[in-house]
Amino acid sequence: MYEAKSKxxxxxxxxxxxxxxxPFLPPxxxxxxxxxxxxxxxxxxxxxxxxxxxxxxxxLYCEDQEDFFDQLYVYKKEQHxxxxxxxxxxxxxxxxxxxxxxxxxxxxxxxxVDASLTTCEALVxxxxxxxxxxxNMGGRRLSIYPSTHMVxxxxxxxxxxxxxxxxxxxxxxxxxxxSMVSLVSGPSxxxxxxxTLVMGAHGPKQLVLFLIDDLPx
Numbered sequence: 001m002y003e004a005k006s007k008x009x010x011x012x013x014x015x016x017x018x019x020x021x022x023p024f025l026p027p028x029x030x031x032x033x034x035x036x037x038x039x040x041x042x043x044x045x046x047x048x049x050x051x052x053x054x055x056x057x058x059x060l061y062c063e064d065q066e067d068f069f070d071q072l073y074v075y076k077k078e079q080h081x082x083x084x085x086x087x088x089x090x091x092x093x094x095x096x097x098x099x100x101x102x103x104x105x106x107x108x109x110x111x112x113v114d115a116s117l118t119t120c121e122a123l124v125x126x127x128x129x130x131x132x133x134x135x136n137m138g139g140r141r142l143s144i145y146p147s148t149h150m151v152x153x154x155x156x157x158x159x160x161x162x163x164x165x166x167x168x169x170x171x172x173x174x175x176x177x178x179s180m181v182s183l184v185s186g187p188s189x190x191x192x193x194x195x196t197l198v199m200g201a202h203g204p205k206q207l208v209l210f211l212i213d214d215l216p217x
Contacts, residue, residue: 051128055186069098115148122165133178149204
């Protein structure tokens with residue numbers, strides 16, 4: 001008798017719950033919407049430069065390609081960089097014509113090279129990062145082994161966020177997407193041991209960017 005009454009109470013509560021209207025359900029989140037406020041294109045270079053410097057990078061603005069050659073020559077001389085390794089053919093030809101001494105072969109480059117110069121895929125303004133890939137002639141090695149990694153890029157490669165940089169790489173390579181895509185945010189560093197910051201722990205001690213202004217004014 002008691003069990004039957006308890007069962008009836010439970011069933012009555014179920015029927016009452018089903019009779020009520022469904023509770024309000026929040027709309028499904030739009031995962032394609034931007035996480036951060038939209039960044040204006042004219043602000044990209046300023047935001048990028050500020051974040052890049054905060055990441056301990058060396059930022060050098062170049063008015064044009066000739067200015068880049070001049071600043072690279074001076075920087076190389078001031079930093080006493082005797083062996084600058086460049087493997088990208090287009091860069092090799094331009095630098096040799098400009099009279100800048102470079103190392104073009106790969107023999108003993110780990111022991112005999114103190115700096116490298118490469119291009120990059122994109123510049124991420126939000127984080128002040130460089131997006132590099134294994135698709136260029138520098139491969140994976142030139143951005144890791146030399147103690148100074150120098151990069152030359154154009155202002156037209158600036159994008160607001162990481163997703164924009166990845167889309168740029170997808171558009172460029174399509175089905176031949178690079179086997180390695182990486183973000184570089186300043187020189188290599190670690191504070192794993194006793195909270196002491198060590199530069200160049202797993203890569204270059206210095207990251208230098210020559211940004212050529214190729215945007216219309």
